[in-house]
Amino acid sequence: MFGIVRPCRHGMCGGLFKEWMAHLCGLCLALRDEHGHASRLVTNYDGLLVSVLTEAQAAESSPHRRAAACALRGFKGADVVEAEGVRLAAAVSLILAAGKIRDHVADGDGVYARRPVAAVAERVAARWSTAGSGTAVAVGFDPEILVRAVEEQTRLEGVPGLRLLELTGPTEAAVAAAFGHTALLADKPHNRESLEEAGRHFGRLAHLLDAVEDLAGDRAAGAYNPLVASGTDLAAARRHCDDALLGLRLAVAELDLERRTLVRALLIKEIGRSVTRAFDMAEAAGGTRTGAESSKKRGREHPKAPHRDPRLKPDPGGLLSVMCAAMACCTCGLYRPPWDEDRYKSCGERCDASGCDACGQCGDCGNCCDCDCCSCDCCDCSCDC
Template identity: 30%
Template sequence: MFGYVRPSIRDLPEEELDRFRAMYCGLCHTLSRRYGQAARFILNYDFTYLAILLSDGTAGAQGAGRCYTSPIKKRPFLEPTAAMELAADESVILAYWQLRDGVEDHAWASGLKYRAGARLLESAYKRAAALRPEFDQAVRRQLQLLSALEQAKDPSMDKAADSFAVLLSSAAEELTDPVRKRIMEQLLYHLGRWIYLIDGADDLKKDAESGNYNPVALRYGLTDGTWTPESRRDFATTLDHSIHQMAAAFELWDFGVWTPVLQSTFYGGLFQVGKAVLDGSFHRPSRKNIREIEETE
């Protein structure tokens, strides 16, 4: 996952932001405890949302501690829960295969950072895959489908986005309540579709220069990575459809204390990110400081 999912800051009171930051830091501590310090570097906002969506609607116990980004001042964090451990395991699997995909997509020299990252995360991945074999198999299967589309230079944006959407929806596989599981699969499916499409839009110019497969560019014939007014409008409508589907699934379940953050995200934050990507003003905030969350307007 890529760091595009975030709340709309202006819509949230400070206490809700503090809870979100505590979950972010809690997932970071969970990754460290389960997989060592190196695993902390895969953390991003998207993985934090995975932990929130898999949680039981409560925040749980809170602690405070120092870390590499705050070695002097203690920061509050949520203590690990079963949902956070599941999210951490799935995050490691997703990050590892994302790195492996980067290795396949780049020449030897330009792919060095991906090789180094995959090698650094390999032992953590093996442990996570052993703990969550069904999820690992689902990720492998969907990435193979994506690879086949890429090899064929398939222009179907929907086929590619569906492959990643199915991949992310499988993160809900271990939920036991059948109603909740169905709702979460739908929400994660449309979230995965949106993430894949927004990432393709964000990479238009880079992929135009490198020649990498980009189904968004192929769908709209954007050979130079530049939107036409018509293609931009059509793509924005596609993005908005996925968000509306997410919101529809979200309304079917009680997410407890996380409801304000999720409302801010599904009804504000994702639209802001989409607008920023399409107008070229989007940037990913630093992972070093969760308090650098910024609005993308």
């Protein structure tokens, strides 16, 4: 729901997490102020990277303001980013969310197979696409780049026999364009080439990890998945992800940044964790092959599924499921429905499950947040690095 970058307050220094939250709250408020409360449903973590990159290149390009109290912050005020980078993040989030909704409608996924739901979803997608395009134009970004990428992605999914990296191409192009535009917003045009390269690698990772996470479910439902469509197994997909991680790391190293720490924490550390988490979960679910061949044909059984908490209720589907998903999105994951596997886990348990160096296990701050300003026994330190 929120993307592949999923930072946790236990996984980074207190100062870094505060910076991250300033961008997250800034995006949420920008969506509300320009497009209404309903548009806050498209708030996602990956889109925030364009705001982070804009501020990292030139701090003066991202002014902050004091926001009023919010229930999601314990009815406290907060320092939030109010800049063109946040507006670009809002535009990208709206346009891509609209494209995803249309894709679900076209495929007839879940509740979208019902005509009344599909009709409402189409209207919402059209409204979000128009709103996002308007905001994109206002910050000097051509929205047609994203619209065409979404359309091309849909077209490629109907073409048989394509290789995996051909299928990820439209996503790579869309993210590259958004990342590259932050160089213009920050008045650092010499960064544009490296930012576009970073965007291509990040777009590839986002597409592949989404496919890996959905692999078991897509197989069971007979839905489209790029790994199955291209005949790619998890080992090959992991190699592509590792190559993209290396390319991303090299591209970030070439950037002229005034503030590098948060960018490194998100684009290198957190994405590396996401890769590990996605493939560990896929292998635990028995997704070690693509195509029709089963594990029995290879002489072994699927690994057992992780233990299910007996307190979890079954997902009822239908309107209630959609409403609960919307509630989880509106609260940035603070609310979790009774059938969510993370509902009864503490933050520390969720971090441990995702491979996070959390809850006092990281050793020292330099290993977990790439700073050298302190030496502590927990990532949640008070240094403002």
